[in-house]
Amino acid sequence: MFRRPLLRTAYEQDAAILPTVFQKVAMGLLLLGTVLTALGAPVLQAIPDFFLGATWLNPVSNMITLGVAALGFTILVGVTGQVSIGHSFFMGVGAYMAVALGGPGDGGTACVPFHEELGLLEESGVCGLGLPIWIWLPAAGVAAALVGMLVSPAAVRVRGLYLAIATIGLVFIGLHLGRMLPEFAGDFESGRTWPELQIKLWKEEVPLIDMTSDGTWFGLIHLSEEQKQFFFLTALFIIFAIAAKNIIRSRTGRALAAIRDRDIAAEVMGVPEQKYKRIGFAISSFYAGIGGALFASYNGRVAPVQWSLFLSVDFIAILLIGGAGTIAGTILGTMFVELTPEVVKRFTDWLGDQVAGEGIVATLANVMLTEGSGDFGPISLTPASPGWPMSVFLWNFVIFGVLIVLFMIFEPLGLFGIWIRIRNYWKGWPFSY
Amino acid sequence: MKKIRYLLTIFLVFAMIAASCGGDGDDDAAEEDETSTEETTDEATEDEGDEATDEGDEATDEGAEVVTDFGVDAENKVIKVGLNADLSGPFASLVSEIVASQEVYWEVFNEAGGYEGWTVEPVVIDSGYQTDIGIQNYEELAQESEEGVLMITENTGSPITSAIAQQAAEDNVLVIPLSWASLWPDPEFGAAILEKQTTYCIESMNGIE
Numbered sequence: 001m002f003r004r005p006l007l008r009t010a011y012e013q014d015a016a017i018l019p020t021v022f023q024k025v026a027m028g029l030l031l032l033g034t035v036l037t038a039l040g041a042p043v044l045q046a047i048p049d050f051f052l053g054a055t056w057l058n059p060v061s062n063m064i065t066l067g068v069a070a071l072g073f074t075i076l077v078g079v080t081g082q083v084s085i086g087h088s089f090f091m092g093v094g095a096y097m098a099v100a101l102g103g104p105g106d107g108g109t110a111c112v113p114f115h116e117e118l119g120l121l122e123e124s125g126v127c128g129l130g131l132p133i134w135i136w137l138p139a140a141g142v143a144a145a146l147v148g149m150l151v152s153p154a155a156v157r158v159r160g161l162y163l164a165i166a167t168i169g170l171v172f173i174g175l176h177l178g179r180m181l182p183e184f185a186g187d188f189e190s191g192r193t194w195p196e197l198q199i200k201l202w203k204e205e206v207p208l209i210d211m212t213s214d215g216t217w218f219g220l221i222h223l224s225e226e227q228k229q230f231f232f233l234t235a236l237f238i239i240f241a242i243a244a245k246n247i248i249r250s251r252t253g254r255a256l257a258a259i260r261d262r263d264i265a266a267e268v269m270g271v272p273e274q275k276y277k278r279i280g281f282a283i284s285s286f287y288a289g290i291g292g293a294l295f296a297s298y299n300g301r302v303a304p305v306q307w308s309l310f311l312s313v314d315f316i317a318i319l320l321i322g323g324a325g326t327i328a329g330t331i332l333g334t335m336f337v338e339l340t341p342e343v344v345k346r347f348t349d350w351l352g353d354q355v356a357g358e359g360i361v362a363t364l365a366n367v368m369l370t371e372g373s374g375d376f377g378p379i380s381l382t383p384a385s386p387g388w389p390m391s392v393f394l395w396n397f398v399i400f401g402v403l404i405v406l407f408m409i410f411e412p413l414g415l416f417g418i419w420i421r422i423r424n425y426w427k428g429w430p431f432s433y
Numbered sequence: 434m435k436k437i438r439y440l441l442t443i444f445l446v447f448a449m450i451a452a453s454c455g456g457d458g459d460d461d462a463a464e465e466d467e468t469s470t471e472e473t474t475d476e477a478t479e480d481e482g483d484e485a486t487d488e489g490d491e492a493t494d495e496g497a498e499v500v501t502d503f504g505v506d507a508e509n510k511v512i513k514v515g516l517n518a519d520l521s522g523p524f525a526s527l528v529s530e531i532v533a534s535q536e537v538y539w540e541v542f543n544e545a546g547g548y549e550g551w552t553v554e555p556v557v558i559d560s561g562y563q564t565d566i567g568i569q570n571y572e573e574l575a576q577e578s579e580e581g582v583l584m585i586t587e588n589t590g591s592p593i594t595s596a597i598a599q600q601a602a603e604d605n606v607l608v609i610p611l612s613w614a615s616l617w618p619d620p621e622f623g624a625a626i627l628e629k630q631t632t633y634c635i636e637s638m639n640g641i642e
Contacts, residue, residue: 301596
């Protein structure tokens with residue numbers, strides 16, 4: 001009876017963030033592993049580079065910024081059940097709010113309109129106000145949340161597939177605005193410069209916590225620029241993930257879940273549909289805005305085309321692969337979707353190095369890879385080869401599509417569902433069947 | 434009955450015509466493809482012959498004590514150049530051929546003995562025309578280690594090029610963009626960018642005047 005996974009004897013246990021000892025230990029190990037990996041601990045140096053290594057920090061930091069937006073997508077689509085494809089639009093709203101408030105201020109070299117200088121095109125107003133991060137980051141979320149609330153009445157009128165189609169429109173409105181408002185979005189081709197990830201009190205020159213150059217933090221550890229940004233983004237992600245978990249297990253979360261399960265039944269029970277759909281959209285867009293602002297400022301310079309339909313589709317993949325409606329599933333899904341292409345690419349690189357050697361790995365590498373022509377391996381090492389054998393970049397697309405289809409057919413609960421199956425097997429072991 | 438036979442005949446005739454047309458079309462397309470790749474290869478050869486000799490000149494000017502940057506292996510006489518190309522995004526079909534032409538060029542260049550024994554190894558990474566992945570690729574190409582490259586000879590797209598322009602200027606990595614935005618002639622912003630043709634703006638002005 002003691003510590004059985006699903007045996008709850010008190011309400012607090014049912015509502016806990018990490019209900020079992022196993023989950024607490026697993027989360028602790030994950031955090032410890034993250035920190036050690038980022039610091040490049042000597043123990044981990046022995047592991048081959050395609051799995052871990054310092055060059056991973058950049059993709060992983062990008063993944064974390066998208067993960068914040070994915071949390072919002074989970075709350076809207078997974079918990080509230082409102083299928084929205086306009087998520088990248090809300091990310092864009094947040095990002096442009098961030099750059100308008102926090103972008104390099106007047107007189108800064110980064111925001112001088114180059115076109116004017118060359119006399120090619122009159123363009124002004126692409127300078128930001130230069131405000132610090134504690135203003136532009138929340139403002140990005142709030143601006144996106146307000147726009148989300150404006151959109152939410154549509155969710156009351158239409159539902160399911162029709163809402164998805166309606167929200168696709170948002171993405172294209174966003175792209176159109178990006179083209180029509182260069183004073184806000186910058187050049188359509190090349191975008192504008194986002195504020196750097198710096199913690200300042202106000203507009204002072206020397207930031208409180210510097211994250212754009214290597215240095216020592218708190219006089220204790222020496223960190224590189226990437227490591228600093230990684231830790232900052234990870235800390236933010238943990239805060240937002242806990243907040244999302246708290247929203248889901250609160251009164252609001254239960255109301256949202258009731259609407260997902262059957263909106264009419266929820267209203268009969270006394271859950272105001274319009275209000276909670278508005279709340280769902282607002283929370284989701286808030287997360288999207290924050291995620292978009294972080295994504296853009298981490299990358300430094302982003303063009304309006306970035307907030308396209310493909311980004312929204314990425315979130316659907318995250319939700320389907322990770323498992324709908326759970327925070328753990330969202331984290332797993334984001335890791336899987338954003339890092340799989342990188343893993344496949346590095347694995348192929350590593351395999352390419354093994355061809356010259358001997359043994360099973362070399363034979364396997366020989367069978368898998370094709371260099372030049374006349375070989376029969378399915379993966380071509382020549383990147384720019386259309387047709388068969390396909391390059392690793394095209395294989396990534398195939399793997400992605402096949403995985404989504406397989407998950408839809410065999411594991412609708414996603415990676416989280418696989419975990420549940422493993423847990424259930426061991427729960428009844430040795431009498432599991 | 435007669436009507437059905439009549440229809441069948443027409444259908445068969447159409448089918449045969451369609452089949453023959455299809456076959457012809459394919460052949461034509463294939464021939465066109467071949468010629469177009471040849472053309473691009475030629476262009477690339479002309480374009481990059483200059484660069485290659487420039488690099489070689491630098492190396493020989495220094496004499497026996499070659500001062501090497503990242504991406505230059507002085508022992509084996511190998512220079513690495515990077516291609517941050519869009520091989521799976523909206524411009525994949527176009528850029529694949531351009532990248533292939535560069536690869537073929539360097540292959541021919543290396544087989545001919547390179548420049549005084551120096552050979553060039555192109556490193557190709559796919560960006561999918563996504564800014565974040567393009568920046569990751571840049572970091573990977575321009576890393577200050579043995580795996581880094583000397584310069585980036587192809588960088589697809591204005592969004593990615595403008596995103597890496599300032600970092601490239603800081604890192605002192607020369608970038609040749611596959612993009613003709615008006616930003617590159619800017620002496621401050623495009624310090625590390627080697628634009629290869631006139632910009633869209635100037636081109637359209639030329640067209641009007």
